[in-house]
Amino acid sequence: MAVQAVESTTGTSAATTSAYDLGPAVALSCRECGTRTPLGPSFVCLECFGPLEVAYELPGGDPEALRARIAAGPANMWRYAPLLPVPSDVAAKPNLNPGLTPLVQADRLAAELGVTGGLYVKDDSGNPTHSFKDRPVAIALEAARAFGFTTLSCSSTGNLAGAVGAAAARAGLRSCVFIPDGLEQSKVVMAAVYGGELVAIDGTYDDVNRFCSELIGDPLGEGWGFTNVNLRPFYAEGSKTLAYEICEQLGWELPDQIVIPVASGCQLVKIDKGLRELVRLGLVEDKPFQIFAAQAEGCSPVSRAYKDGTDAVRPVKKPDTIAKSLAIGDPADGPYVIDICRRTGGAVDDVNDEQIVDAMKLLARTEGVFAETAGGVTLGVTRKLIESGAIDPSLTTVVLNTGDGLKTLDAVAPTSRPTAVIRPSLDAFRDAGLA
Amino acid sequence: MAVQAVESTTGTSAATTSAYDLGPAVALSCRECGTRTPLGPSFVCLECFGPLEVAYELPGGDPEALRARIAAGPANMWRYAPLLPVPSDVAAKPNLNPGLTPLVQADRLAAELGVTGGLYVKDDSGNPTHSFKDRPVAIALEAARAFGFTTLSCSSTGNLAGAVGAAAARAGLRSCVFIPDGLEQSKVVMAAVYGGELVAIDGTYDDVNRFCSELIGDPLGEGWGFTNVNLRPFYAEGSKTLAYEICEQLGWELPDQIVIPVASGCQLVKIDKGLRELVRLGLVEDKPFQIFAAQAEGCSPVSRAYKDGTDAVRPVKKPDTIAKSLAIGDPADGPYVIDICRRTGGAVDDVNDEQIVDAMKLLARTEGVFAETAGGVTLGVTRKLIESGAIDPSLTTVVLNTGDGLKTLDAVAPTSRPTAVIRPSLDAFRDAGLA
Incomplete structure (x- = not known):
């Protein structure tokens, strides 16, 4: 099916040309005032400080044909690539291919x-x-690659840190993720096991988040794509x-x-x-x-x-x-x-x-x-x-x-513990009263 | 595509009629001496004590048509139902639908x-x-339902116990699983969290396994389907x-x-x-x-x-x-x-x-x-x-x-621990030397 650019989800008809191949994404658009800005690592509207979202020219035409195209796609979220801000060959790139969960x-x-x-x-x-975080991260990763970032980062309550670490590892990017100190052990291990940097912050998640916003504005954060800060418009679409x-x-x-x-x-x-x-x-x-x-x-x-x-x-x-x-x-x-x-x-x-x-x-x-x-x-x-x-x-x-x-x-x-601990004998099992 | 009974994987041409609808499965057959026995909760050849396996009449005809049929199937292991000892409507039954992993x-x-x-x-x-254990358990569950078992059980090093507990919960069967004492906490919790009985045995896995074999021969184990013992021929096919x-x-x-x-x-x-x-x-x-x-x-x-x-x-x-x-x-x-x-x-x-x-x-x-x-x-x-x-x-x-x-x-x-624990400040981050 040919994909025709006939519809915009923002209601604005003038498309913004883009230097990046991110599929049907044509611009960023302010959720509050509708002002458009070119695709890039921006997240706040410079007119009104509202949040930026991805604006599309989505495929038009026969819904039945689009449904068939989706059904013929891969058994993961890239089956919806025609509706997402990702390159059309995204499924062939090294990423975690999340989605199509039960x-x-x-x-x-x-x-x-x-x-x-x-x-x-x-x-x-x-x-x-x-966790669901693999979805937004998979899209943020494509944006990071498009914008030439070499480090993938995030502030996280745990799940996102693991998702970023794993996605960066698969893609061969550096990662450095930030979590509040004192998270569950599983989440800490999963945030570190993929070999990137893991930094625990002495504070709440909101402290971590504020710190990451500071880091983006600092030379220290140059070349860093924060999935949920400067890549947020893309990330969020996941x-x-x-x-x-x-x-x-x-x-x-x-x-x-x-x-x-x-x-x-x-x-x-x-x-x-x-x-x-x-x-x-x-x-x-x-x-x-x-x-x-x-x-x-x-x-x-x-x-x-x-x-x-x-x-x-x-x-x-x-x-x-x-x-x-x-x-x-x-x-x-x-x-x-x-x-x-x-x-x-x-x-x-x-x-x-x-x-x-x-x-x-x-x-x-x-x-x-x-x-x-x-x-x-x-x-x-x-x-x-x-x-x-x-x-x-x-x-x-x-x-x-x-x-x-x-x-x-x-x-x-x-x-959630054993109902009983017994010797390996029928008598012991009978005595435990579970038969 | 019509499925034609033209081929047996055991080389024996005489099919055994069966009281159970388990798809292309027609009998059990000894891996050692080839003796056939009707489908049922048997696992040892009465002639030579060899292990029993499922014998099939598999779909014949055009491979291209079979490949297309599989491709049009569900995004889980039931796409291969024509090749498995399960009812043809298995995908519509309450089970965990494992498979088609990356x-x-x-x-x-x-x-x-x-x-x-x-x-x-x-x-x-x-x-x-x-874990992969969801695959064999999904098939053992169908056999258990067919044979009228009301309790699903197993001896397990951990993964199988969780898979049995979850599958039984989804299907509404009782479960009682056996593990060696001293397994990883995650596996113990996962074996217990689905609400069935969990029994820890003071011994090795081999002690647990021997105990389960005894239990099957005892009135205490009546009505119990052990995925990896009396349902093993079916389970193993997973x-x-x-x-x-x-x-x-x-x-x-x-x-x-x-x-x-x-x-x-x-x-x-x-x-x-x-x-x-x-x-x-x-x-x-x-x-x-x-x-x-x-x-x-x-x-x-x-x-x-x-x-x-x-x-x-x-x-x-x-x-x-x-x-x-x-x-x-x-x-x-x-x-x-x-x-x-x-x-x-x-x-x-x-x-x-x-x-x-x-x-x-x-x-x-x-x-x-x-x-x-x-x-x-x-x-x-x-x-x-x-x-x-x-x-x-x-x-x-x-x-x-x-x-x-x-x-x-x-x-x-x-x-797999944090590279650093710091206060939420750029100075602290700079001092940690990670940028």
Whole structure:
């Protein structure tokens, strides 16, 4: 199928020519004021300081042909390359090829929760480094290569650090990643094992993030591509592939309800954008969908603002939750999350540590999916919103699991032990009373 | 495409009718004497005590049509359902849907090892519970359902226990799994988190295995399907899908050389069988291929027998290696492994703990793949055999990674730590000397 440049997702018709081959991406565009700037390692609008996003000329024409082209693509996120800011030969380059993770039809979980309209878990623990972060990083890596960066970097609560380390290793780039001190051991090891530099910062994630912003402006950071700072417009687009996959795996249909965890909020904003793009391209039939946001009680600035009826998100200074990957006290996209949940008729809610662990164990017991604490947050909030009536159990619901239980072992370790330790004899087994 | 029953992989033309719908499987057949017995939970030949295997009537006809049928199948191992002992509607049943894991084109690793003919890592850490064990368990689960078992069980060095727990949870079966006491924490948690019974046995894996064989013969074990004992003929076939995928991912070509870790040896035997089936079905062109087997020095009964020029495998009483998933002192398929390596012109070798860790870090650093210790064994032996000249660097080589580094964290944790811990300031970063 020939790809025709007939549609822009920004509504601005004048394309900006670009020095880079990043597929259908033609410019950066301010989410607030719409001002365009050429493709490059920029992330803030120079007119209004709003966040920059990628502007496209997406393939037009027959949706059926585009669906067929996607179906014939590789069994990973590069099947959506015609919709992403990556070179058309991206699948042939050395990268981790994440995506096309399972959409688990969770019938046993549905039965326990009383959901009758279809319940699905999008299980992103199947990605190469076992979190959704491989998606945005795979796109940021292409941007880094295009812009000639030699070091790939990030501020991270853990999962991103591992994803950046692995992607840089595969691509043969240097990496240097920054994490708050005191993360889970699995995440620390995974951030270091790929051979790049790992720097622990004595402070919170928000301190790490501020430090990285300083580093970009300093000669020390020259030649560095920070996936979630100066490459953020590209990086952020990676989460759209979750929306694409969910709809394709549902047979090119929108879900009615989708529950998404919130750290910076970027993922939720981009999933909403991805769903709307599919409608615009005619790949799915338009219908209302509701987006729900999940936070951990110990770091719930967005949930608190939502419940207070405001969109002024007051930062949490000292996050205190076992869901460390969601422990961003000052979430950049918080207000957008609230807007989207209100606009679509969704909601924002939070759960405490005990509810998180309960939900992790519920998901493991019913569906054989061992989720990270963040997955426990999302399922815990789902359960809470079903009980409150905010989520309609008669509609199709998709719950995201964005990470892997092996990375947050401490949450379930105390209650996940052998039922018995016995000698290797039938008598000992009989005495243990398990037969 | 209509599937025609025109070919048997056992060479016996008389099909045995079966009470069970297990796809192309028509009987069990002794690997030693060829005696056939009806499909059922049997694993030992009553004539000669040889191991039973599944006998098929496989689809015949046009290989191109079969390749197209496979390509149009699901993005998991059920695309090969026409070649497996599972019901034709297996993909619609609640199971973990493992398989179609990445075949990583390892160019940077190849450059370090001096391989010029193409080096690939088959990375099975992408499976649902992050080891290859999801494959055999998925098939054993179908057999368990067919035979009416209500408890799924196994003896395990860890990975299998997690795979059984998760598969049983998804399917709504009870599970009770047995492990040797003292396994890695990640594996213990993963064996318990899915809510089944987990019993630790005070002894080695071989003690656990003997205990399970006793349990099957006892009324206590009634209604229990042990994936790797009374369901073993079905379970074992799961590893063939590794052979199928590798060839499909190479563009329906046989690799020249393939390096496989050896615990019980079952996986290697079945990969060899799978490769030969593809030749017989015309799905790949026939050409010589060499199979190499990898063990850990601290539990290397097969390697020792191979080097001694015998096929009498003397059990190792007290395995002592960080590659606990390979710590089977008395490997059931040991002699078959030696036969296959000799017949194909391959070899068997082993590496010590230090070489295992080195290989794990080499793989992580060059390809962004974080392998379990067993993967370190396989890559370590690959490196050794390249250096000795046994593996030809000018030929296509596939190395298996069968598990996940997150499950054997202790092996690399001491050397995978932050390069520096600093305050969040440019001065502190400058002082750390990392820019």
